[in-house]
Every structure is written in C-alpha cells, then in structure tokens.
Amino acid sequence: MNDRLIFHIDVNSAYLSWEATYRKQHGEKVDLREIPSVVGGDEESRHGIVLAKSVSAKKYNIKTGETLYEARQKCPEIVIVPPRYWLYIQCSNAFNEILNEYTPKIQRFSIDESFLDFTGMQNLYPDYMNIAFTIKERIKKELGLTVNIGISNNKLLAKIASDFKKPDRVHTLFPWEIKEKMWPLPVEDLFMVGRATLPKLNKLNIFTIGDLAQYDLEILKSFLKSHGVLIWDYANGIDDSPVRKSNHIEMKGLGNSTTIPFDVEDKKTAHLILLSLTETVAARLRNSHNCCRVVSVSIRDTNFINYSHQRRLYCPTDCTNIIAEASYKLFNESWKGAPIRHLGIHLTELCTNEFYQYSLFDKNSIEKLRSIDKTIDEIRIKYGSKSVQRSSFLHSGIRNMTGGVGEEDYPVMTSLL
Amino acid sequence: MKVVAKPIEVIAWFKTDGVPKPLRFRINDNDSKTVIKVDRIMQIDTEKLAGNPMIVFRCQSLINDVTKVYELKYELTTCKWILYKI
Numbered sequence: 055m056n057d058r059l060i061f062h063i064d065v066n067s068a069y070l071s072w073e074a075t076y077r078k079q080h081g082e083k084v085d086l087r088e089i090p091s092v093v094g095g096d097e098e099s100r101h102g103i104v105l106a107k108s109v110s111a112k113k114y115n116i117k118t119g120e121t122l123y124e125a126r127q128k129c130p131e132i133v134i135v136p137p138r139y140w141l142y143i144q145c146s147n148a149f150n151e152i153l154n155e156y157t158p159k160i161q162r163f164s165i166d167e168s169f170l171d172f173t174g175m176q177n178l179y180p181d182y183m184n185i186a187f188t189i190k191e192r193i194k195k196e197l198g199l200t201v202n203i204g205i206s207n208n209k210l211l212a213k214i215a216s217d218f219k220k221p222d223r224v225h226t227l228f229p230w231e232i233k234e235k236m237w238p239l240p241v242e243d244l245f246m247v248g249r250a251t252l253p254k255l256n257k258l259n260i261f262t263i264g265d266l267a268q269y270d271l272e273i274l275k276s277f278l279k280s281h282g283v284l285i286w287d288y289a290n291g292i293d294d295s296p297v298r299k300s301n302h303i304e305m306k307g308l309g310n311s312t313t314i315p316f317d318v319e320d321k322k323t324a325h326l327i328l329l330s331l332t333e334t335v336a337a338r339l340r341n342s343h344n345c346c347r348v349v350s351v352s353i354r355d356t357n358f359i360n361y362s363h364q365r366r367l368y369c370p371t372d373c374t375n376i377i378a379e380a381s382y383k384l385f386n387e388s389w390k391g392a393p394i395r396h397l398g399i400h401l402t403e404l405c406t407n408e409f410y411q412y413s414l415f416d417k418n419s420i421e422k423l424r425s426i427d428k429t430i431d432e433i434r435i436k437y438g439s440k441s442v443q444r445s446s447f448l449h450s451g452i453r454n455m456t457g458g459v460g461e462e463d464y465p466v467m468t469s470l471l
Numbered sequence: 472m473k474v475v476a477k478p479i480e481v482i483a484w485f486k487t488d489g490v491p492k493p494l495r496f497r498i499n500d501n502d503s504k505t506v507i508k509v510d511r512i513m514q515i516d517t518e519k520l521a522g523n524p525m526i527v528f529r530c531q532s533l534i535n536d537v538t539k540v541y542e543l544k545y546e547l548t549t550c551k552w553i554l555y556k557i
Contacts, residue, residue, distance in 0.1 A: 076521040078520070080476055145521050148519060198521060
C-alpha cells in the first residue's frame with residue numbers, strides 16, 4: 055500500500071470564490087476575495103451565520119459558523135452576500151469535470167474537495183509535482199478559482215497537506231515528512247479532532263499532533279475508546295482507506311431538521327413543521343428503498359437547550375403518515391413548553407422496503423397509504439415539490455416540505471475518509 | 472475598454488456549427504434606444520468561469536463615426552446577452 059499516490063484538491067474558500075468569479079463574469083468590478091466579505095445565511099429567517107469568509111475577513115478574526123451580528127461587530131464595513139447553492143453545485147461539477155480528465159479514480163469528498171488516485175500512473179505522469187501544478191493552473195485559468203493540492207500516499211496525509219498554507223499552493227506530506235511537517239501542528243488540525251475531543255486531549259497533556267502520536271495507545275484507548283485508536287493512527291499517518299468512486303456508504307439513518315424563521319409556541323404549528331419535515335425525510339427514505347424502525351424528534355428551544363426523544367415502532371415503515379404521527383406523539387411527550395427555534399426528525403434502524411410487515415392493529419390500510427405515497431413521490435419528482443401539498447399547509451406560511459439545503463444532489467460533508 | 476456589463480437585446484444568426492453570430496444589438500437606456508450594427512467579429516472565445524459557460528465575442532463597429540472595439544457575452548444557460556466591455 056505504500057506506493058500509492060493520492061492527491062487531495064481543495065477549493066480555497068469555496069463558496070466565496072465561486073460567488074466572486076460568478077460576479078466578475080457578470081461584470082462586477084470589485085472582487086469579493088480582495089475585500090472583507092462573507093457568504094452568510096438569511097438573517098430574517100434566522101439562518102444568519104457565516105458560511106464562508108474571504109482572506110481579508112479572516113484578518114478581522116471572523117470565523118466560519120459565527121453569527122453575522124458578531125461578524126459585523128468585528129468589521130463594520132463587511133460585505134455580506136447570500137448563498138446560491140445551485141451555483142455551488144454547478145461550479146463543483148465543472149471542477150470535477152476537469153479532474154476527470156486526469157484520472158478515473160476520483161472521490162468527491164464534499165462539494166469543494168476531491169481525492170484523486172494516481173497510483174500506478176508513473177509512466178503517464180512521471181513527475182507528480184508537474185501534474186499537480188498543471189491541474190492547479192488549469193483550474194485557475196478556466197474556472198477562475200484557486201485551489202490547494204495536497205500530495206501523499208494516503209488520503210489522510212493528502213488532506214492534511216492541502217490544509218497547510220493557503221491559498222493557491224501545492225504541498226506534499228509523505229510518511230517520511232510527518233515528523234517534520236505534521237507533528238509540530240496543534241492537535242486540533244488533525245482530521246477527526248474537533249471541539250469535543252480537543253479538551254479531552256488537552257487534559258491528557260496532548261497539545262500537538264506529535265504529542266498524540268507518541269502517546270501510550272492503551273491510555274488513550276481507556277479514555278476515548280475506539281476513537282482514540284483512530285486519531286492515534288491518524289496522528290501517525292496511518293490510513294488505508296481506498297479512493298472510493300462514490301461517497302455512498304451503507305446508510306445507518308437519515309434525518310432532516312430546520313431552524314424555524316419564528317418562535318413556535320403552540321403544538322399545532324409544531325406539528326405542522328414536523329409534518330413538513332416528515333414529507334422530506336420520508337420521501338428520502340422511500341427513495342433509498344428502506345423502511346425505518348426508530349423515529350426520533352429533536353428540539354432546540356429559544357434558550358438554545360437541545361433535547362430529543364425517540365421510539366421504536368412495532369413494525370418498520372416508510373409511510374409519511376405513520377412517521378408523522380409517531381413524531382407528534384414523541385413531540386407531545388418531550389416538549390417542555392419553551393418556545394421552539396429548531397426541530398428535527400431522524401430515522402434509524404433501517405431495513406429494506408421490499409416487503410412490509412403488517413400488524414393486526416394497523417389503523418388504515420397500509421396498501422393504500424403506500425400507494426398514495428408512491429404516487430405523490432412520482433408527481434413531485436416530475437412536477438416539483440410544490441405540485442401536490444396537504445391542505446393544512448395552505449395559508450399557514452410554512453413550506454410543505456422542509457429540511458436540506460433546498461437543492462438536490464448536494465454532496466454533503468462526511469466524517470469518514 | 473471598460474467593463475459596463477449592460478443587458479442588451481440582440482439579433483443573432485445561428486449557424487449550423489452551433490455558434491451564434493450577433494448581427495445587431497440594442498441598448499435600452501432610460502428613454503433612448505440605440506441600435507448598433509456589428510460590423511466585424513474579430514474573435515470568438517468560450518469561457519467557463521465558475522462553471523458557467525459563456526461565449527465571448529470581440530467585435531468592432533462604427534459608433535458615432537468612431538470605430539470602437541467591444542466585447543459581447545452570451546450566457547448559454549440563460550440565453551442572455553450582455554455588452555460586457557466597451
């Protein structure tokens with residue numbers, strides 16, 4: 055496995071670069087990348103957080119994920135532009151189209167990063183640095199974007215390498231370079247070490263990746279269980295995951311959630327929002343040819359207190375109505391009465407929907423429910439999600455299907471390499 | 472040439488090779504309408520910035536007795552024309 059050659063290509067501040075290039079193409083004079091600017095959600099509907107920032111916004115210490123209000127306090131003249139997901143998908147497709155000309159083995163890791171496998175192509179591309187610079191320059195010329203390329207012989211090291219110094223760079227991080235290039239970095243720069251793991255590691259006197267790599271694995275295991283082994287491996291540059299054609303891994307569950315534009319104070323509205331989430335999540339469940347056995351509802355109230363409640367159903371199901379009813383029950387049982395800001399539904403314990411277990415106590419004819427679900431799905435695929443909707447959503451101000459970024463085929467982030 | 476990026480109305484000739492040739496275009500200002508005949512297409516390029524394909528025409532016309540060079544852009548996904556630079 056040691057003679058693999060993996061590239062990780064990452065678009066520098068993707069959302070912002072794409073927006074800036076798109077605007078330049080349409081004749082805008084200022085380049086968003088050269089001024090303090092951020093891509094931010096809609097504050098009216100309370101999605102007002104920083105999604106991406108420019109390099110000069112970074113100088114004001116603006117961080118991704120903080121509120122636009124905080125960003126404006128740090129830099130009053132900041133330019134805020136709304137996100138355009140269709141544009142990002144279009145850019146991401148064009149980006150991957152170029153990569154496809156170099157190797158067939160590509161894994162789209164998320165909307166703005168891809169892994170490329172160049173193993174065994176020494177005859178085609180004798181000098182890997184050369185090819186990396188060619189790709190980088192081509193993307194810059196054709197798509198108007200700068201990218202970072204990390205090169206190594208596994209995916210983990212390639213990903214860390216592409217994160218070194220930005221923008222518009224090529225870095226290598228081969229196993230013999232780990233000690234010198236990776237170990238002095240702070241431990242939170244390591245993939246899979248986030249804000250939950252970091253304080254635990256700091257408590258163990260681990261501050262750099264090198265500290266972690268040289269730590270006693272057994273002690274780590276006793277504190278962090280299997281996750282400890284994983285990050286210890288990563289700190290030592292051990293990873294042998296293949297470059298997969300697709301990110302699709304066997305799904306264990308699926309869910310949708312939404313931040314509501316207003317505070318929900320009564321059950322009826324909450325139920326309506328749960329129904330609209332169920333419409334989305336159940337359609338996705340059926341599309342994946344699965345039934346679910348466990349339904350879970352999560353609630354975040356205006357004090358930012360989160361809680362959730364779940365239940366096993368008697369029989370696995372994929373019917374919108376049954377899932378919605380279960381979610382109402384769960385909601386009624388768990389809601390503590392405070393105004394609600396955010397609601398989510400998650401379905402787990404999936405099994406195939408090839409056959410369906412009936413129960414003696416089914417209220418409605420399951421056959422009928424399933425056939426109406428199937429028909430509605432087909433209509434919505436053909437004519438759009440608003441073509442058929444329940445009358446309870448009329449004049450309610452709530453969309454008939456909520457959840458997701460509002461665009462299909464959006465490659466989402468994953469924590470698995 | 473300066474970037475103006477003005478939406479324009481265009482009469483174009485679509486040839487069998489699939490490339491449209493702008494013949495004349497009209498700039499609608501607040502109250503005046505100016506029609507400009509495209510005298511010569513000097514260069515045709517395609518660009519794909521931000522994954523958005525556009526055909527860029529560098530053209531030349533006689534405007535108010537002065538020969539001017541300018542750029543028109545045709546956005547393939549929306550079929551819109553813009554006077555990009557003049």
